[in-house]
């Protein structure tokens with residue numbers, strides 16, 4: 001099998017690895033580097049369990065090829081130090097915890113998107129962006145992250161608390 005040597009920058013450190021060109025960023029993180037905080041749910045872009053941040057923006061690592069992400073700043077849950085983590089604990093934002101790393105990485109990316117004025121389908125007029133992050137906005141903007149335990153109320157409360 002043909003492999004390529006690549007270097008990934010993850011949580012501030014450089015990692016060299018040999019991967020086949022078709023290896024996803026998710027598999028590179030979990031199987032090659034042992035960073036198992038990022039979860040594999042559907043492996044097809046539907047659940048958000050694999051969400052990581054690349055240059056501060058959220059992506060689904062299962063839909064990304066590792067070879068495409070050299071020289072980018074990748075942040076996984078292992079590298080996150082954010083008030084959202086404590087907020088999730090305070091508000092009971094998890095049960096089994098499987099979706100939690102993806103929820104937290106996604107929420108960090110979402111808060112930044114909202115700050116930059118990115119519109120959402122919950123915004124009636126697209127020009128009205130960057131306003132209050134109310135519950136409808138949070139639910140819409142986090143809709144790519146599924147929780148099989150149904151901890152949605154706690155997740156929304158945690159994000160609301162941090163967004164204030």
Ligand code: FES
Nearest residue numbers: 041042043048062
């Ligand atoms: S594992 Fe990537 S979106 Fe479900």
Ligand code: FES
Nearest residue numbers: 095099147148149
């Ligand atoms: S807490 Fe179990 S899947 Fe979300």
